Amino acid sequence: MGFSVLGSLGSHVFVRTSHPRPLTIQSVRERERRNISFKLSRFKVMSRKSELVDFDERTSPIEVRKEIERCYELIHRLGRGVVYLGSSRMGPDHSHYLQVLELGREIANLLECTSWTGAGPGLMDAATKGALQAGKPVGGFKIGKEAGEWTASNYHPYLPSEVYLTCRFFSARKHGLVDAAVRSSSADKTAVVALPGGIGTLDEMFEILALIQLQRIGSELPVPFLLMNYDSFYSKLLDFLDDCEVWGTLSKGEVSCLWKVCDSNSEALSYLAEFYNLHASDKDNHAKELLSAS
Numbered sequence: 001m002g003f004s005v006l007g008s009l010g011s012h013v014f015v016r017t018s019h020p021r022p023l024t025i026q027s028v029r030e031r032e033r034r035n036i037s038f039k040l041s042r043f044k045v046m047s048r049k050s051e052l053v054d055f056d057e058r059t060s061p062i063e064v065r066k067e068i069e070r071c072y073e074l075i076h077r078l079g080r081g082v083v084y085l086g087s088s089r090m091g092p093d094h095s096h097y098l099q100v101l102e103l104g105r106e107i108a109n110l111l112e113c114t115s116w117t118g119a120g121p122g123l124m125d126a127a128t129k130g131a132l133q134a135g136k137p138v139g140g141f142k143i144g145k146e147a148g149e150w151t152a153s154n155y156h157p158y159l160p161s162e163v164y165l166t167c168r169f170f171s172a173r174k175h176g177l178v179d180a181a182v183r184s185s186s187a188d189k190t191a192v193v194a195l196p197g198g199i200g201t202l203d204e205m206f207e208i209l210a211l212i213q214l215q216r217i218g219s220e221l222p223v224p225f226l227l228m229n230y231d232s233f234y235s236k237l238l239d240f241l242d243d244c245e246v247w248g249t250l251s252k253g254e255v256s257c258l259w260k261v262c263d264s265n266s267e268a269l270s271y272l273a274e275f276y277n278l279h280a281s282d283k284d285n286h287a288k289e290l291l292s293a294s
Contacts, residue, residue, distance in 0.1 A: 064169050071141060071176030074165050078139040080188050081113030083181040085204045086123030086195030096196055096230050097126045103193070103228070103265045104130025110272060111189040114139050116180040118173075119156055119164040123195045128159070140164035141176040178208060183221035189276050191224045193268070194259075196233040212258050224275045225259035226268050234261070 084104070090096050104127035108115055115131035117124040119140025131138045142156070142164055154166045167173040181190045194205045205227075211217045212225060227234055238261065244250040262268040273279070 064172055067167060067169055067172035068175045070165055071167070071172055072179060074139060074141075074163075075176065075180050078137055078163065079114045080180050080182065080184065080190050081115055081137075081139075082107055082111060082191045082193060083116045083177050084124060084127040084193050084195060085118075085177070085197065085201050085208075086127065087197035087201060088118070088120045088122035088124060089198070090122045090196065092126075096233075097123060099230055099265060100126035100195055100228075101130045101133075103268060104128065105134045106130075106265065106269055107191070107193070107272065108134035108136035110269060110278065111191070111276070112136065113189050114180075116140065116177065118142060118177075119159065123197065127193075127195070138163060139180070141173045142166045143170065143173055144168060174204065174207060177204060178211065178217065181208070181223050182217050183223060186221060188221070191226060191272060193226045193228060195228050196230055209255070209258055213254070224272060226271065227259050227261045228268065229261050229263050232263075 084100075086100065087096075092098075100123045104115055108131040114137045115127060116139050117127050119128070119142035124140075128138050128140070138159070140156075140159065140163065142154075144166065154161070156164060165176070167176070181192050183190050192208055194201065197205075208217075209225065212223065217223060229235065229238075241250065241255050245252055245254070260268075260271050262271065
């Protein structure tokens with residue numbers, strides 16, 4: 001008979017078994033020996049709902065697949081575009097927040113596409129507000145809990161629920177963020193913009209970078225990847241990658257050819273305009289067409 005000890009509380013020992021039968025646990029001490037006999041019965045371990053649901057859902061790949069499909073459906077409805085990866089901790093009082101607000105607005109105007117974020121606070125919020133100021137669509141893949149605030153599982157202070165999806169699985173969220181930036185035709189104008197951030201940002205950033213490196217995305221229709229090095233935020237990371245070349249874990253120029261390091265918003269906008277061959281005259285003509293149509 002197999003059993004497992006789940007834990008103890010005071011004088012009680014919790015044991016789980018698949019065969020209810022008397023069980024004797026022998027406790028041997030230095031000066032005394034006693035037998036403790038009790039009968040085990042089947043019972044289900046109860047837990048808080050969130051913990052139990054999370055564990056049960058992870059045992060089923062079907063649930064993950066369904067969530068990935070919902071991510072794809074949202075992208076199909078709102079359109080591919082620029083994916084922003086960034087900190088949820090840098091709020092409106094941070095200088096980078098103001099820079100990202102401007103960047104989100106200007107890129108949305110330049111590429112005229114949907115802006116995608118993690119639908120959380122911090123720099124993600126700045127990119128979202130910037131795109132909304134430009135009057136362009138936004139979409140998001142929210143995770144149940146972000147660092148800092150907005151920790152409710154399906155809460156956003158101003159976005160309507162139909163433009164973002166609250167994901168239970170990080171894998172589904174990552175599928176959504178990647179697919180939102182993949183170009184399905186030459187007419188698609190997408191990009192990945194890595195803003196200053198912490199562990200989550202670095203995780204997403206290097207996963208997408210690896211997919212580009214291995215030609216799993218962007219092999220036929222390249223996707224521009226911008227690393228926003230505000231105030232030299234990523235300079236030490238770039239130094240580390242240079243050291244990797246010295247050690248031989250990276251080939252010379254292997255990473256630098258995969259992304260564009262930008263120190264300012266103007267540099268990022270110039271790069272995207274050149275990448276998609278967008279000239280000022282083209283933008284002016286388009287603006288005139290919109291005014292005449294209205």
